[in-house]
Amino acid sequence: MNVLEQQLAHLVDECRPYTAQGKVADYIPELAHVQDDLLGVAICLPDGSYIHAGDVHHKFTIQSVSKALTLCYVLMEFGEDYVFSKVGMEPTGDAFNSIAKLEETVPSKPLNPMINAGALAVTSMILGDTAELKIYQFRQFLATLLDVPVEEVTYNEKVARSEYETTDLNRALLYFMRHHGIVEGDVDEIIDVYTKQCAIEIDCFDLARIGRILSGNGEDPVTGEELIPRRVVRIVKAIMTTCGMYDASGEFAVRVGLPGKSGVSGAILATGKHELGLSDVGFGIFGPALDSKGNSIAGMKLLELLVERYTSR
Amino acid sequence: MNVLEQQLAHLVDECRPYTAQGKVADYIPELAHVQDDLLGVAICLPDGSYIHAGDVHHKFTIQSVSKALTLCYVLMEFGEDYVFSKVGMEPTGDAFNSIAKLEETVPSKPLNPMINAGALAVTSMILGDTAELKIYQFRQFLATLLDVPVEEVTYNEKVARSEYETTDLNRALLYFMRHHGIVEGDVDEIIDVYTKQCAIEIDCFDLARIGRILSGNGEDPVTGEELIPRRVVRIVKAIMTTCGMYDASGEFAVRVGLPGKSGVSGAILATGKHELGLSDVGFGIFGPALDSKGNSIAGMKLLELLVERYTSR
Amino acid sequence: MNVLEQQLAHLVDECRPYTAQGKVADYIPELAHVQDDLLGVAICLPDGSYIHAGDVHHKFTIQSVSKALTLCYVLMEFGEDYVFSKVGMEPTGDAFNSIAKLEETVPSKPLNPMINAGALAVTSMILGDTAELKIYQFRQFLATLLDVPVEEVTYNEKVARSEYETTDLNRALLYFMRHHGIVEGDVDEIIDVYTKQCAIEIDCFDLARIGRILSGNGEDPVTGEELIPRRVVRIVKAIMTTCGMYDASGEFAVRVGLPGKSGVSGAILATGKHELGLSDVGFGIFGPALDSKGNSIAGMKLLELLVERYTSR
């Protein structure tokens, strides 16, 4: 264990007590069963190697972190003009699952792709004759990013099914948007793709690698191959900066200042910035106890302290 | 033709030109095909006989007028405590199809049964193993009111189907309410019942007879039999008064002052009040050209002039 | 004491315990000092005589009941076209002091004259070089209705001053409406007139007499003189019916069914309808303990029982 890794381990020890102030998401039974004091962090260094500390060997579902990645995917597939004709790029002060703002906005375009309405609109763009083919596209995209065979990118069927059956609010958003011409197609199929996409299982190393790709302008840190075009990386990082942490995005910008995206499984993906000492790196965090905004309570603290202590900002 | 009927015929002639300022509803193709200068009125007199003028021999779909009648039905079946635990009795300044207010209200109870959310919640209460059995209950209730065999209360399948396929906004409302525990059951089935209920075909005489029953405290004007309990009549008339004409309900109360309910087919059901000379009567109007609020433009004018000239108010 | 008066006294005894479930308004210190179990009712009979029961000899400030009366006044002075160009006639599901709806509505016209924004717009129409001259106009109008010299229509200076100093929300509404061209003139002066108008002191007999005038189409019950034009009476009663009881107006229409207006002092003005046995009468109630909507809790119950037991509805 090198010095950096020792420091990271200390940081995890220091932050783990914060898990006691949070709460594991319980709206999906499968999520509620997780041990609530887990905390793990992996950092993907410029050369693609990792340092890590804490509970990094757990798998967890990607949940809303997928919003940033489907956005990447559709921007690459369909171009920004098309994508932003269906979804905006402005942050919102409303809750991530709010429908009222859609009604007040003319046209009824979701404000950004990080709220549920926007992410559903993005997911509805994925092509394919069936839900399975659509989710396969996205799994393939993830497999490329993670440099693994597509078979290794799998989703948790129980979590997906559980969410599929209880996600009436997302159905309401989709029917509302279909009424207003923002989405097309079969709502249940979009929900099927969406819940499977959210149920894809990853770990801290996966998140850290993706964060590293984003901090490196879209290039594979080992091979240098372009996995995501520079322009798309820039758009996605900008939107993660302004909208990535639900309605704590502004506070995250102030306290941490990195482009990031969180999920209710306790996942956080974050990506370094040049102006920090730890630039050109990627962060993957797992800490399932959430704060009241739905972000990993200990994970947020860990990032805050890490930036405060080990960067030049 | 007696004097009253002559006066009514003059009134129809005077009001028919207003149809040119209105527009036939076109969101359902079946509704859009109607001749737009039609105007007919029937008045059911205290003894159950009718006077009429204009185009009273057209059949049309009942549309939102059904909201007042399903409310009658569920109040009779389930009692006011249960019904008002799921839907409020307050008028709203928002549009009849608004979803934003549901989000802002805690609990997410529709404000009243005359807006779509409320009417859908009411429809969801109707019991029956299938949509057909549920709509049969309501047809039977109507048949009793109209004193006809249930087979004569039929719905227009093309209109029902057309609305079923395009009613995404109502689906959004239902999923939103199901998420919040206001409705239960299969959303598509509720939509099926709802669109069939709205597609039931009636004429001006039918509406006038129902208006007469309401003005007569729920009794059959001919036999004196109680068809609707007095208490239910009172509740439904009060809610028609404050909420019956979409967001022109307040203006209707000022200009006409009768409990009424309108539908986008151009139907208006209105019921007399003791304080008017024309008390103890019921009104049935058909005038498919609508004003911007969705009410029959010539029908509203006809009621306004009728109350202005022939009552003591 | 005649039979009617005995029945009324029993009703007051029956309803007084409900005061224990309510709360005296405390946002103005002067209002908070009132004894909270008071309950009084006066009924002005068709001939202008009164029956009464309970605590009818207390004076209290008129508060929001004035909204119905300034509406009468401006309709008589400026005509309905002008008045309704500045304020609507539609009920609202929002709180009486809400500002959000003004922002969402285009143009920013208050929905009706019974919410604060609408009442302030109405008050701003009163002419006069100074606040004193304006409030004098309104006192003179009230003096005519009550058949007393204008000197006897006085306002409570401490209540007016207390409200003037704390009524920031009303100032916000006025500045917002002035920005949108709904009101003109000096905001502090309008607030001055408004708070004095709300602080005018009356008693149950005064309210009952005004209720009697409204039930009698605007005529003085004793002399038959027209005090308010029939058309204005009709408009005001319609608006009281749909909007008179804050956001319990719909429930009041269901449970009581009379045009009424309440104030946070615990005042209720109500007016009979022909279809009730107690038609052609006026009601004045005082019961300062309020329910959560701001209406006299025992007063509402009293009206409900009175209509339930002594009318034919």
Added chain:
Amino acid sequence: MNVLEQQLAHLVDECRPYTAQGKVADYIPELAHVQDDLLGVAICLPDGSYIHAGDVHHKFTIQSVSKALTLCYVLMEFGEDYVFSKVGMEPTGDAFNSIAKLEETVPSKPLNPMINAGALAVTSMILGDTAELKIYQFRQFLATLLDVPVEEVTYNEKVARSEYETTDLNRALLYFMRHHGIVEGDVDEIIDVYTKQCAIEIDCFDLARIGRILSGNGEDPVTGEELIPRRVVRIVKAIMTTCGMYDASGEFAVRVGLPGKSGVSGAILATGKHELGLSDVGFGIFGPALDSKGNSIAGMKLLELLVERYTSR
């Protein structure tokens, strides 16, 4: 003229035609008189020297750019705990002058200091017995930043007065917030300070220097003296990033990606980021023709092209 300055001059020539698509702010007569095709830019380099192009020798009022600077000032004076107890740090999807969100939020705290409600709350914190003394504090702070005597930091009295007289919407916001305990004190005095603060006259060089101070962690680029603490700089830049460009902040983050703040005079303050080739610099732009969101239309384009062509992102 060096190479960089030549490139900048070309850029101004390229962007000036965009002014034809914009519109000079006309809600204040004084602003409306400005020539609408002006465009100027100054860049303050790491060593504190400047390059510039276009119409940089015009003075203009600072308007909403002051929101970022009063935030600096109050953070330095009162600390972040106090400041953020009164105003949030979350971006909003609502308009900069919206009042509805304040009503919906509990407590009624403005979402961030870059919308009017938040900026007014910030201004209300400035201490001083009179409006003149308060505005003097802020002028002194600006004088320190600009390294000039306080007498040289002056405000345009006609603009201030003109805005003072027409700013009813801001008065509405202040009375609303005073009602909810977010601000205290005399509303007219706060408006007086606020309108004078917005009317302070600056030029492109001033803005560029301030941008340079912010990009340099708060240090004077020439002397290295700390003018603003590093922590305050970080907070203010984060909030400029998420909220600085009205409801085009998200789009600005995507297209430009620099912390910036705009004003309706056509002013833009922006500050470099390490990850751009043009890091450690500050930008000052003046282009009074505005887009529909209230930002300098040619100024935004200029920044977009500048970042696109001359940085490594």
